[in-house]
Amino acid sequence: MVVLFLFLLFLQVFVLNNILFFGYINPYLYITFVFLYPLKSNRIPFLFSSFLLGLLIDFFSDSGGVHAFSILLIAYLRLFFVRIYFRKGETDYSFFSLNSESFGKIFNYVVTLTVIHHFIYFSLANFSLENLSNVFLNTLFSSIFTLTLYFLGTYIFSKNE
């Protein structure tokens, strides 16, 4: 988990933040941390490390606490969507793994969390009611970008195993 944490942090800060497709579209792949962190009944370490990851990315990208806010939100909401999409209770947590679920369910789960995160992130980064169309467009394009990278990534890594 520590390796994943550092890997995602540096990947985001030094590679993905510099992509700027068409001048402004960026993938925010660091939220993969929320998908990959194992479900546990004690959620404090998970919430805190998600917050920390967001905060460190904020440090690097001079964005105050915007990343921290949005990643913490989806980290908190994760359990709710696990219950809805995968119908898992507290007893199933230790056996739960994304790989063993069907693609359709994973897709819904990941897309929901990604879109929520991106929407909150761009709204907060915009910080006013001007340019609302920009917020929606950014959310849409960046979500597509992030999701493409995420599913490509999981496809490649699962083939290797």
Place this chain on the structure above:
Amino acid sequence: MQQLIYFFRKFKYFLFFLLLEFIALALTFNNLDFHKSKFVNSANTVTGGFYNKASSISEYWNLKSENSILADENTRLKNLLEKNILLNPKKDVIVIDTIVIDTSRYQQKYSYTTAKVIKNNYAKEFNFLTIDKGQKLGMEKEMAVINSRGIIGIIDNVSENYARVQSILNRNSKINARLKNSNYFGTLGWNGKNYNIVQLSDIPRQAPLKIGDTIETGGKSTIFPEGILIGTISEINKGNSADNKVNVTLFNDMSNLGFIYAIKSFNKEEINILEAQNE
């Protein structure tokens, strides 16, 4: 008491979540305030160090464009020098030694320092740059940052070895600017949309505006020296809007910045004290 403990137990995740969200929000608000932003920024030793390493690797790719920018600047300065000699034929300097300059009456207003941009943002609404010099090498808050093509921003935060610059591509930026040919001035800001185009607003109505007119910094601010290039007018807002706004295309390519000059103003404090007395 029992119930209070029970309450905390039951909602401990939610309370923890709320606490952290509150911290994040506070940091966000703090970051956007020019006078307060101290805590989360890339000008600290750790992130600054990482960016410095990364930029020392990537700067090789920009050497060519950096060279041509330098050559352009040299040409411009040489031309300026040539013009200056024409304007003041008496002071036509060939043998420098014969000129007597009374240095006791000359007062230097600004001093320039070079630094390198190690992190550059331009795609967000509130953009900041990080440069590789800090307090140790004389960087201070509210120093102007320019390069040979025009203005870049204002230093808003310094650490020991690095400094953070609030870019003009930041919705909080307000810089005094004027038309080069007529001296009418307005306020330069950014609407957060296109990183090549900034907005000049509050220009007096009688000011003659033409597309292609050059905009430069006015002498009204204590931060920027007079006459630093900004850009040219690219679009004039027709009709009767209250703030008489025009779009200005920057000379600078904000997506490609290498070396910059930080300008320290020696008169700033004196002027500020004087202005505070009048109020």
